[in-house]
Amino acid sequence: MEPKERIYLDYAATSWPKPQTVIDAMMDSVTLMAGSPGRGTHGMSLQAGRVMNKARLTLSKLLGFGNPNDVAFAQNATMALNLAIKGLLQPGDHVITTMLEHNSVRRPLEFLKRTQGIEVDYVPVTMSGRINMEAVKKLFRAHTKLVIATHSSNLLGCILPVEELAQLAHEHGALMLVDGAQSVGNLPLHVERMGIDMLAFPGHKGLLGPQGTGGLYIHPEVQLEPQMHGGTGSQSEEPEQPNIRPDRYEAGTPNVPGIAGMAAGAEAILNIGVEQIYKHEWSLTQTIVENLQKLSGVKLLGPALGEPRTGIVSFILENQDPAQTAFQLDRKYGIAVRAGYHCTPLGHSQSQTTETGAVRVSVGYSTQEHEVETLIRAVAELSRG
Ligand SMILES: Cc1ncc(COP(=O)(O)O)c(C=O)c1O
Structure with a gap:
């Protein structure tokens, strides 16, 4: 039966x-807006640009960062993590991460290990999300560039001590990347207060937006090599990707309907x-x-x-x-x-x-x-x- x-x-x-507001925002975007945001000067293109700017502002409020342009939109958490990992690491760098990472962290790391000789340590985590910090301290080396941790395990649901890891990373001159795939929209987060240098997130999980959306928060002092090159609607005469945010990390026409939906989802979360x-x-x-x-x-x-x-x-x-x-x-x-x-x-x-x-x-x-x-x-x- x-x-x-x-x-x-x-x-x-x-x-x-x-939420219905997510569906409405996407419908409005598809029916009322045209033109690539940041590229045209007609009304519909400007409106699409305003939707993008508002989305950045809403995310900055939800995730706790001062400059809304410090978020680069991506198609999902995986693309955001790839930008963070491949855009930062160079041959010979060392990374500390955990055994609870998703393949969207592990596979880019293993790829760089094979192709660029980066070194990776995976630390154990208990079922409750605890990590032996004394053991982590001993892993830092002169060339440790990055610590990466998922904020919450997609298998166990446990919450990892990302603030403590960020503090350790900074004490040793490294940066902190957090995979927020299971925490953004589900757990209170403030990247600036928590010392998170980069936060990757999907738009389609806790943010209640559609699939095909996500983003990466990048601390203003962190410089990443863009992983995608192309048109941005800015400095078009230059052969190189512009050095301004968010354009540097957002080549090509963005997913405006999707981003409108993700922003409406973030707004719903701020309201609840x-x-x-x-x-x-x-x-x-x-x-x-x-x-x-x-x-x-x-x-x-x-x-x-x-x-x-x-x-x-x-x-x-x-x-x-x-x-x-x-x-x-x-x-x-x-x-x-x-x-x-x-x-x-x-x-x-x-x-x-x-x-x-x-x-x-x-x-x-x-x-x-x-x-x-x-x-x-x-x-x-x-x-x-
Ligand atoms: C912990 C974690 N990281 C990364 C991802 C990848 O997210 P996406 O599918 O949006 O790229 C997932 C997806 O389930 C996840 O649970």
């Missing part, structure tokens, strides 16, 4: 549903309050953890009950492939979750799930209490076989 209700618990992949969103998601995860940990045959990953975490809870049912669990949750109960490997092979080895992968449930701003209760009942039934 087809389930009556559809329950979406895959917010960590992409948020859904999008990110602390409020965090509390809502945390409380739902506590209900899930409290109930699933009572079930025999369920192995939970990530922080213990009561500890801080974002809206992610991963688990495995004994004697059942996570893909099978996710399939049954979808077909029998109408619950969308993600299963398998979560683009973090070292994270799986840390949590001893390399052989199995895991089922990942992730809640969001609009998840209701009764939806997680349905999930808990469904997992209880499946765990009984």
